[in-house]
Amino acid sequence: MNKLGMMLGSALAAVIFSGAALAQEVTLRVHQMLPAQATIPAKAITPWAKAVEEQSGGRLKFELYPAMQLGGTPPALYDQAKDGVVDVIWTVLGYTPGRFPKSEVFELPFLVTTGEASSVAFQKYVEENAMDEFAGVHLIAVHTHGPGLFHTATPVTKLEDLKGMKIRGGSRVISDMLGRLGAEPVGMPVPQVTEALSKGVINGTTIPWEVTPALKVAELVKNHTGFSGDNGLYTQTFAIVMNQGAYDALPDDLKAVIDANSGVEVARAFGKVMDEGDVRGLKIATDLGNNIITLDEAETERWKAAAQPTVDQWFADMQAKDVDGKALYEKAKALIAAESGM
Numbered sequence: 001m002n003k004l005g006m007m008l009g010s011a012l013a014a015v016i017f018s019g020a021a022l023a024q025e026v027t028l029r030v031h032q033m034l035p036a037q038a039t040i041p042a043k044a045i046t047p048w049a050k051a052v053e054e055q056s057g058g059r060l061k062f063e064l065y066p067a068m069q070l071g072g073t074p075p076a077l078y079d080q081a082k083d084g085v086v087d088v089i090w091t092v093l094g095y096t097p098g099r100f101p102k103s104e105v106f107e108l109p110f111l112v113t114t115g116e117a118s119s120v121a122f123q124k125y126v127e128e129n130a131m132d133e134f135a136g137v138h139l140i141a142v143h144t145h146g147p148g149l150f151h152t153a154t155p156v157t158k159l160e161d162l163k164g165m166k167i168r169g170g171s172r173v174i175s176d177m178l179g180r181l182g183a184e185p186v187g188m189p190v191p192q193v194t195e196a197l198s199k200g201v202i203n204g205t206t207i208p209w210e211v212t213p214a215l216k217v218a219e220l221v222k223n224h225t226g227f228s229g230d231n232g233l234y235t236q237t238f239a240i241v242m243n244q245g246a247y248d249a250l251p252d253d254l255k256a257v258i259d260a261n262s263g264v265e266v267a268r269a270f271g272k273v274m275d276e277g278d279v280r281g282l283k284i285a286t287d288l289g290n291n292i293i294t295l296d297e298a299e300t301e302r303w304k305a306a307a308q309p310t311v312d313q314w315f316a317d318m319q320a321k322d323v324d325g326k327a328l329y330e331k332a333k334a335l336i337a338a339e340s341g342m
Contacts, residue, residue, distance in 0.1 A: 024251055027061045028087035028242075033074040033191055036066040038214035039277035044270045045090060045240075048261060056257045062088075067191070074189040078241065082137050087246045093142075093237045094171025095189055101321060102130040103237055105332045106144055107173040108314060109307035110227075112235040113340040115210075115278070119143035119271025121335035122237060123264050129328060138247040140240040140258070141266035145208040145274045147232020148174075150225040151217050152204030153197075157225070157293055159302050168193055168205035170236050177234060177310040178206070181303065190215070197221060206234065209285075210277030218285040225293040227300045230342060233307075240266070 030049065034041050041064070049062040068074065070086060077091040078099075093100045094107060103126060105111075112118040119142075126134075126142050150156050152165065163182040169175035175185035186202050190211060196202045197220040204221060212218050227233055247258065286292060295303070311329070318325025336342075 024254070025059045025061065026250060026254065027063060028246065029063045029065060029070070030088040030090070031065045031068070031070050031077060031080060031086040032090040033068055033077065033092075033189065034066060034211075035214055036064070038066075039210050039273055039280075040090065040238075040270065041066050043273040043277070048240075048266065048269070052257055052261050055260065056254055060254055060257060074191065078137075078239075081241050081243050084243050084245055086243070088140070088240065088242045090238065090240050092170060092189070093239055094173065097172040100130070100133045100237070101318065102323060102328055103133055103142070104171075104173050104314065105325070105328050106237050107171055107234055108311050108329070109177050109234050110229075110231045110304050111329075111333065111336065112144055112147065112232050113230050113336060113342070115144060115146035115208075115235075115271040115274030116268055117271070117339040117341075118146075118235060118336055119267040119274070120264055121332065121339045123267035124339075125332050125335050127263075129331060134239070134241065136244060138242040138244050138258075140242055140262045141264075141270065142237060142239045143267045143270040143274070144235040144237055145210055145271075146235070146278045147226065148206050148208050148234045148236070149227070149232070150204055150206060150223075151212065151221050152223045152225065153221050154203070155223045155225070155291055155293065156204075157295070158299060159306060165203040166201070168196065168202050168207075170206065173310065173314065174206060174234055174236070176313060177307050180309050181306050193217065194220065208235075208274065208278055209281030210274050212281040213277075213284055218281070218288055218290055222288075223291045223293065224285055225295065227295050227303065228297045229300055230340065233303070238270070240270075 032041060052060050072080060075095040077089040078096055080086045081089040093103055106122050122142050122144050156162055165183045166186050167178050167183040168188055169178045169185040175187050178185040188196060193205050194215045315325040
C-alpha cells in the first residue's frame with residue numbers, strides 16, 4: 001500500500017472509531033437500601049436517572065436495584081461503589097462511623113433547618129471542606145433530610161419522658177445525643193426499624209416524617225414529638241456516589257452529562273423531595289388520629305442544653321484528629337443560616 005493509501009486508511013479508521021465512541025452506550029447499576037416506593041427512590045433517584053438518560057440521548061442507561069437487591073447490608077453500600085461491585089449508590093454516611101468525620105458536623109443537634117436549605121448548605125460545605133473524605137469515588141451529590149423527630153410507643157412531652165427508652169439512632173453522633181438526652185440508644189439502619197418496632201425491640205425511633213410511610217411507623221406507634229424553632233433536633237447525611245473507574249471510562253461527552261447532573265442543584269432537588277415527603281408523612285399520621293406533639297420553646301431549650309455535650313464531644317473528637325471542629329461547626333452554621341434566609 002502506498003503512503004496515500006495508508007493515510008486514507010488511517011483517517012477512515014479514525015472516523016469509524018470516533019463514530020463508535022459517539023454511539024457508545026453504557027448501563028450503570030444503581031443500588032440502595034430503601035423500597036422502590038420510598039421517597040428518595042421514587043421521587044429523587046428515578047427522576048435523576050431519567051434526566052441523565054434523556055440528556056445523554058439514551059446512551060447512558062440505569063438499572064435501579066432497591067432494597068439491597070444486589071446483596072450486602074446498608075453499611076456496605078459505600079464500599080460497593082468504591083470497589084466496583086456496583087456503579088452508583090445512595091447511602092447514609094453515618095452507617096460507616098468514623099469514615100466521614102468532617103461531614104458529621106451536619107448531624108449535630110439543633111443545627112439544621114429544612115431538607116432543601118440544609119442539603120444545599122451541606123453540598124457547599126463538603127465542596128469547600130471535606131472532599132478528601134470522598135477520595136476514591138466520584139461524588140455526585142450529598143444531602144440531608146428535614147428535621148428529625150421522635151416516634152414512640154408512649155408520649156414524650158418532656159425530657160424526663162425519654163429516660164430509659166430504647167430509641168433507634170442512625171449514626172454514632174445521633175446515638176451519642178440520645179444517650180445524653182437520657183435514652184438507651186440502639187443503633188440500626190433504617191430498613192430494620194419496622195421489625196424492631198413491631199417486635200418491641202425498641203420503644204421508638206428517630207427519623208424524619210419523610211420515611212415513616214415506607215416503614216409503616218405511623219401504624220406501629222401513635223406518638224410523634226418535634227420541637228419549636230427553626231432548627232430541627234438532628235439530621236442524617238446522605239451521598240450519591242459513583243465508582244471512579246466507571247466514571248473515568250465514560251467518553252468526555254457522557255462525563256459532561258453526569259457532571260451537569262451533579263452538585264448543588266442535585267443536592268437541592270433531593271432535599272426538596274425530603275421536605276415534600278415530610279408533608280406526606282405528617283398527613284398520614286394526622287389522618288390516623290395520632291398524637292402529634294410539638295414541645296414549646298421553654299422545653300425545647302431544655303433539650304438543647306441537654307444535647308450540648310454531644311457538640312462539645314464532637315469538638316474534642318476533631319481536636320484529637322488535628323481538625324478545628326469549632327471552625328467547621330461555625331462554617332456549617334453560617335451556610336445553613338444563609339441558605340435558610342436566617
